[in-house]
Amino acid sequence: MLNDILRQAFAVLVIFAAGLIVFYVVVREPQQYSRLERVAYFWPLGLTALAMPMFLMLLAGMHLSATVIAGLVITVGVIARLIRGAHLRDYWRGPSASQASTTPLTKFEWFMIVIIVACLGARTLDSFLTPMYDWDGVCTWGVKAKILFFSTLRGGWDYFHKAEFRCTNQKYPLLWPLMYTWVCSVLGRWDDRAMCVINPVNLVAFITIMYHAMRRIVSRPVALAVAAVAASLPAVLHYAECVQADVPLMLMNGASLCALLAWIQHRRRESILLVAILLDGAMFTKQDGRIIFLAQICVAGASIVVGSSRGERKTLWLHLGMATLIAIIYITPWMLYERTVPIWTQYYRPLSLSTIRWRELPAFIQMVTENLVHWTNGVHLTKWNFLWPIVGLFLLSSRAPWRYPMNYVLGVFLLHLVGLSIVLLAFTYPFTLSAWEFALERFTLTMIPPVWLLLAKCVDEWWDVWKAR
Amino acid sequence: MNPSLHPPSKLKRIWAGVLLTLFLVQVLSFFVGLVIPTFRVAVLWGKTVDERRAFLSPSAAVFKASADRFPLTARVYLVDPDATSHKNSLYYFYPRVVSITMTDACYEGAYETWNERPPMGWLVTNGYTYVISFKDSKVTKVRASPPQPEGSDAK
Numbered sequence: 001m002l003n004d005i006l007r008q009a010f011a012v013l014v015i016f017a018a019g020l021i022v023f024y025v026v027v028r029e030p031q032q033y034s035r036l037e038r039v040a041y042f043w044p045l046g047l048t049a050l051a052m053p054m055f056l057m058l059l060a061g062m063h064l065s066a067t068v069i070a071g072l073v074i075t076v077g078v079i080a081r082l083i084r085g086a087h088l089r090d091y092w093r094g095p096s097a098s099q100a101s102t103t104p105l106t107k108f109e110w111f112m113i114v115i116i117v118a119c120l121g122a123r124t125l126d127s128f129l130t131p132m133y134d135w136d137g138v139c140t141w142g143v144k145a146k147i148l149f150f151s152t153l154r155g156g157w158d159y160f161h162k163a164e165f166r167c168t169n170q171k172y173p174l175l176w177p178l179m180y181t182w183v184c185s186v187l188g189r190w191d192d193r194a195m196c197v198i199n200p201v202n203l204v205a206f207i208t209i210m211y212h213a214m215r216r217i218v219s220r221p222v223a224l225a226v227a228a229v230a231a232s233l234p235a236v237l238h239y240a241e242c243v244q245a246d247v248p249l250m251l252m253n254g255a256s257l258c259a260l261l262a263w264i265q266h267r268r269r270e271s272i273l274l275v276a277i278l279l280d281g282a283m284f285t286k287q288d289g290r291i292i293f294l295a296q297i298c299v300a301g302a303s304i305v306v307g308s309s310r311g312e313r314k315t316l317w318l319h320l321g322m323a324t325l326i327a328i329i330y331i332t333p334w335m336l337y338e339r340t341v342p343i344w345t346q347y348y349r350p351l352s353l354s355t356i357r358w359r360e361l362p363a364f365i366q367m368v369t370e371n372l373v374h375w376t377n378g379v380h381l382t383k384w385n386f387l388w389p390i391v392g393l394f395l396l397s398s399r400a401p402w403r404y405p406m407n408y409v410l411g412v413f414l415l416h417l418v419g420l421s422i423v424l425l426a427f428t429y430p431f432t433l434s435a436w437e438f439a440l441e442r443f444t445l446t447m448i449p450p451v452w453l454l455l456a457k458c459v460d461e462w463w464d465v466w467k468a469r
Numbered sequence: 470m471n472p473s474l475h476p477p478s479k480l481k482r483i484w485a486g487v488l489l490t491l492f493l494v495q496v497l498s499f500f501v502g503l504v505i506p507t508f509r510v511a512v513l514w515g516k517t518v519d520e521r522r523a524f525l526s527p528s529a530a531v532f533k534a535s536a537d538r539f540p541l542t543a544r545v546y547l548v549d550p551d552a553t554s555h556k557n558s559l560y561y562f563y564p565r566v567v568s569i570t571m572t573d574a575c576y577e578g579a580y581e582t583w584n585e586r587p588p589m590g591w592l593v594t595n596g597y598t599y600v601i602s603f604k605d606s607k608v609t610k611v612r613a614s615p616p617q618p619e620g621s622d623a624k
Contacts (some may be wrong), residue, residue: 468476
């Protein structure tokens with residue numbers, strides 16, 4: 001038992017360590033982030049940094065070895081330290097130019113903190129107890145992780161290519177299954193309960209990153225209140241426990257969006273590099289990650305065209321070009337491999353103007369609306385509480401979302417929404433909520449990070465109005 | 470906005486009150502989400518992993534228990550598959566090989582059209598060691614000689 005806990009902790013720590021190295025190499029001004037925020041960023045960065053070497057190892061026919069991966073992380077860490085020069089202790093201890101307020105917490109703020117800690121704590125404890133049981137976990141993500149644990153991508157080639165196994169969604173990216181494989185490799189056995197130790201970390205890291213990003217643009221009580229809503233949302237809490245890649249994608253989307261917002265506001269190169277790496281993570285987590293990549297890169301480009309002076313444009317285009325190049329180089333091995341997997345056209349037709357079912361748009365909109373306003377889903381799990389009508393009212397009656405810099409955040413959300421809608425309109429499935437409900441819930445989760453930033457800004461705006469009585 | 474220069478109108482203040490009240494309602498609905506993991510922890514606490522699995526997904530527990538009865542080198546041909554038996558078997562039986570087709574056909578969304586009952590010779594030639602029907606709760610060991618039913622408690 002203790003041995004298992006130590007091994008699980010080691011598996012998680014190696015991911016954090018990999019993220020620390022990436023952060024250390026990329027971020028020259030760590031004081032821009034609070035220490036807690038830095039640690040939160042280590043997680044998605046570590047997932048991204050480890051996933052591709054793991055994928056290449058398995059593609060080369062090598063089994064995932066805990067010793068090799070840990071050795072790789074240590075070696076790269078030593079090289080990074082030698083090249084980068086900055087002493088890690090100084091780097092870590094440097095002052096944090098965060099928004100830390102010296103004002104004591106009010107009772108309301110304490111209450112919000114209790115909500116956040118209770119929700120994250122309950123979900124964490126639950127994840128430690130629950131073995132994998134969810135349908136998509138079994139059929140799509142868990143089965144891939146198990147194949148990669150017992151075999152390799154080369155040895156398990158048939159499972160990823162033969163028509164018989166198309167029901168496992170062979171084209172789905174492998175970042176998240178690889179992490180389960182990693183935990184089980186450290187454990188030395190396949191254990192679909194112990195591997196779930198990594199599930200709650202996504203949500204904890206997400207809430208931490210979003211809170212700090214909100215704190216930069218709004219007052220502390222508002223940031224805490226919106227973070228409490230984000231941490232207690234029923235759908236988020238439910239999917240955080242499942243062996244599915246949607247919460248990891250939500251994390252990648254949220255973390256890269258926060259870094260993008262920092263880049264739009266301050267134009268530091270390290271921010272756009274973080275965006276590139278985190279978008280790589282998004283693209284290697286789920287196919288929707290490509291839509292997020294396009295949305296954020298387009299918005300970054302728009303911010304250069306609209307929101308920068310002529311003198312700085314060349315530098316900013318260089319930033320964006322470098323980020324895009326890094327993203328493409330990272331994801332290329334997966335894209336090349338993915339091309340060897342046959343396209344499954346049973347439910348989906350290749351995207352083109354002729355395959356998009358524009359006539360079905362009203363049914364599609366009705367289905368999406370039902371997903372957003374229904375209290376429970378088909379298995380009687382609560383979904384969003386009253387979130388979406390409230391967000392709609394705030395967005396329509398506030399000025400902040402339409403002004404710099406939140407208009408760019410809104411742009412990312414709208415581009416993601418439009419891009420995903422176009423892709424879904426090419427599916428041949430009938431647009432009824434019963435057929436799409438769970439998929440829509442998950443798509444909504446992955447789209448939600450910009451909503452938290454926008455909601456925080458709107459609430460802050462109306463809070464100012466209320467206080468001005 | 471500078472409140473000292475332009476105090477908000479009464480209507481705007483009322484609207485601010487309405488919006489903030491609605492937001493507070495959403496914040497105070499936190500217990501709806503909190504119930505999900507809390508209830509789960511309360512129910513699962515003190516149970517073994519297999520008991521927890523059986524509570525959360527009885528069918529998953531059945532497939533896992535079935536899979537554990539076979540050697541890891543088993544090669545299983547699954548007859549009369551449906552989505553539940555096929556997908557659960559793929560996961561819970563692995564690394565045991567599970568197949569439902571002689572022709573590499575995809576039956577996703579069309580399991581009712583499945584009709585690939587292999588002859589014993591084909592099973593022997595292709596190295597299969599068991600034929601399982603969850604529909605009939607039947608396991609048959611593949612042998613070169615005529616097949617012999619092994620039991621009726623696969624499920």
